[in-house]
Amino acid sequence: MKSQSRHFLIDEWRQYRNGEVEEKKAEKMEEHLYNCDQCLNLYIEATDTILDIAIQDEMAFTNGVMEQINSLVSIEQDREKTRKSRKKNYYRQKWLHYCVAASATLFLMSSGIFDKVASEMISVQEESFQESKSFTVEIMNKTTGFIDFIMSDEREGGK
Numbered sequence: 001m002k003s004q005s006r007h008f009l010i011d012e013w014r015q016y017r018n019g020e021v022e023e024k025k026a027e028k029m030e031e032h033l034y035n036c037d038q039c040l041n042l043y044i045e046a047t048d049t050i051l052d053i054a055i056q057d058e059m060a061f062t063n064g065v066m067e068q069i070n071s072l073v074s075i076e077q078d079r080e081k082t083r084k085s086r087k088k089n090y091y092r093q094k095w096l097h098y099c100v101a102a103s104a105t106l107f108l109m110s111s112g113i114f115d116k117v118a119s120e121m122i123s124v125q126e127e128s129f130q131e132s133k134s135f136t137v138e139i140m141n142k143t144t145g146f147i148d149f150i151m152s153d154e155r156e157g158g159k
């Protein structure tokens, strides 16, 4: 039997998100996240609060989004290894990435700082997704393409 660790609270996921939990606990939480839909939802909810911070602090938002993307990328890669035949997980990953990409795009558009993040996102993507060509990559590509489209549109329109 696999040892089933306890569920975590949303506050704990927020702390995890902010890098406020100690390494050992963070590892436990990550491991738990791979196997628990319930906590994955809490985690998504906890990361949503980053979007609230965005309204107050653009830099925090930029960093938050980048961290969010980076940690999701590494979770995705770990899951890739352990997934094997668990198809359900695959759809969950797609959905998770879609949520992050979509909310990031929306908020970047409204806050006008997508220039900065978009370029970073592209480099993160190129580094991290080379190995795993999946539907999520397509989604992220589309999001980036969309951002590019808006950016070029703005540039042309601005001059």
Ligand SMILES: [Zn+2]
Residues within 6 Å of the ligand: 006, 007, 008, 032, 036, 037, 038, 039
């Ligand atoms: Zn759980």
